[in-house]
Structures are given as structure tokens and as C-alpha cells.
Amino acid sequence: MQVNMTINGQEVSEEIEPRLLLVHFIRDSVGLTGTHWGCDTSNCGTCVVLVDGEPVKSCTMLAAMASGHEVTTVEGLEVDGVLDPVQEGFMQCHGLQCGFCTPGMMLTSKALLEKDPNPTDEVIREAISGQICRCTGYSTIVRSVHWAAEHQTAAPIGSAT
């Protein structure tokens, strides 16, 4: 079947098998390997991408279901060589170590800050509670999101055209 969607502002059109999961479509068909794929059981959240601005576990959505929608992956955070404040924050505050959970963590953080530009620790922890980090102990991730909240200047999602 034919699917058409926007990924990071670019129109993508591919012929796929209906059973193809969105995570594999993004990684293997489109070649954007920034989206990671971990547990395969909807638990770890490393595969999170934004669909119409909302965080979704892309291992638990069919590519077919995303057809006609706007997808943002971690590659879409940076615009014209300028990192998103969320990415800067993760760098400044050691929000990552191995980096495996990072794409999902950053996208959830991005979506959170769009809704709540000044979240508390508790709100941040709740927002990322469906995602697992085996390295940082989460505290530096929370700090990174605060850093981003204090440095909100970047363009909103979907403006990367």
C-alpha cells in the first residue's frame, strides 16, 4: 500500500506492507536512524516520535496509521544548524550518557515544553515516566528540561520546512 506523510517537514511517499511498524518505516524505509528501537513491547519509550505534535511510541503504531499525518523525529529538532533548546539542555546538563534513550526523551520534553513552558520537577518526571533510562538516573534529564525551559527561543515543531 501507499503511505504519504510529512517527516520533519519533508513529504515522504513510499510503497509499504501494511504490517510495517512506524519505527521500522522511519529507520529502514526513510533511513532516519536517530529514532531508536529497544524493547519492542511498548515499554521503554526510546522509539518515541511526535505524531501531529504528540509523543507516540512508534513501535506500537503502524506506518499506515501515520499516513496523512505529521511526524517529527529527533532529526527534526535541529533547524538550519541551530540546536533546539532541548538538545542544548541535554548537552549542558549531561542529560545523556550512552544516548540510547535520548531521542525519545528529547521529543517528549519538546512536546511537554510546547504545552507547559515552565514545568515543575514533578511534571517533567511524569511526562517521561513511560520512558526508561538505564544510565543517568533521570535527575540530569530533569535538569536538562529545566535548562531548555529557561532558554526557550527555538522555533516550534513543524516549522522545519
Next chain:
Amino acid sequence: MQVPAPFEYERATTVEHAIALRERLGEEARFIAGGHSLLPMMKLRLANPEYLIDINDLTELFYISEESDEIRIGAMTRHRELLDSELLAQYFPIFRDAEKVIADPVVRNRGTLGGSLCQADPSEDLSAVCNALDASCVIKSTTGERIVSMSDFHVGPYETAVGPAEMLTEIRFPLKANAGSAYEKVERRAGDWAVVSAGAAVWMDGDRIAGGRVGLAAVGPNTTLIGPVSEALDNVVPSEELYQLVGDIAAANCSPQTDQRGTEAYKTHLAMELTRRSLRRAVARAQGQEA
């Protein structure tokens, strides 16, 4: 890598279209709502439908509305909307209690009320909520619609009254005067399925409980409504003794199994304790003593 078996994909544009597709494609076709129960099962090949009918474009099924004597919720309403709804929080605080602890925020962006009820997993939380609130389900087919009570809706684990050419479209919740409700869940870690959970709803007549209902999750089949509890809550004065009695009835009417989430004895204890707590809170809310 877990990959579902091959199937054909159709996207429905209206409720009528979805039902017509289901009728034409037959037993081997399934609706896909949020997909957060169905896709994991398909990845494990526990479900192998030949056709998937995507109902995510059916915008007419996304709503929470207030009628004169009931609240109506469209089947495609997602967990996140149920959590955020001020209308639900005002009339049925049990919803926000439960939604805060159902899965995690990312899963809640996709999973739906209709999908949860149709999945009918004995560990699923919203069936207990809907049962406590005495909800009824609107089931549509090409020939019309029928309305069934929650007890008739649940046929057994993973089995509902929705036939192969039918669709759950709406869930209705009667508004009762002086009502209160609450949900209590124990989970091993954030976002996990319940070890045990319990939901209670009561409606008062002055200082007395006029009636009440309790539903449990994760303690075996046929526990989303504990019938004998409703009898014990018929026109009684609330007290700690009553909560204990009702907790004991709930524990006696469940049949949990020992698994990695806990032993049978622990779960039976939780069934008692969580029933007590949810009932106590439901009464406090009905009396305006707690938000």
C-alpha cells in the same frame, strides 16, 4: 524483531463505513483504535487478523458530552482526554484517579476508552471504572443500535457482547444525585498494569448510602463488578465497620492467581484494602469532604 503477520489495511471514514467494512470482511477483520493492546498481541502473534479497519479518522467518536441526566463518551476518546476532562473530574473523580495510573502519558496519548472495554483484559482498569459508575454501552450494527449494561457487555476475559459485525460507539454514565467515586491501584512501578485495583461509586441520601458499586481489576474473571457488594451498600449508614465488611466481601469474591506481580494471598489482601480505601474516599467525596 516482533512483526505482525500479514494483513490488509482499510481506513474507515465514518461509523457507517466502518461497520459496513466489518460486515463485509467478516470474522477475520478487526477494528484498530489506539492499537496499544491489539498491536502488541499481533506482534506476539496472539492475534492474527486478516484485515485491520483503522477507526482513528472517526472524529464523530471523540467526545465527552453532558446531557440532562447522563454523561456520554465517544468510544474513540483517548485516555489523555479522560484524564484532562474537567467535566469528568467534576462528576466522576474516579476517572482522573484511574487515568493518572493507567499506563504512562505516551501510551495514554493513543489508547481509547472503547479499545480498553473491547479488549476486556481482566487487568484493564476502565472496565472496573465503568462498572462502578453503572455505565451502559451503545453497540451499533448496520441494522441499528442496542444498549447493553456493563454486566452484559462483559461476557468473559477478552470477550464482549460486541458481535463480529458490530461496533462499540458510545458509553453512557448516569448522573446520580449526591454521588462520589474513587479509584485505588497498586502497581509495581510507574506505568505498569495493576497488581490489584479497586474502584467504588456511591450515591447518598442524607447521611445514608442509598446505593453503591465496586469493581476490581487484576483479580480474576467476573470481578469488574462485585454483585454482593451492591447488596451490602443498599441503604446503609457509612462507617469503618461497613468499609471493612465490604472489603471482606470483595476479597471473598475474587480469585487472583500468583504471578510475578504478587502472590494470591497478597492480592486478596489488596482486594480487601483497596476496596476499603476507595469506598471510604468515595463516601468522603459524596459528602463534600474531599476533592
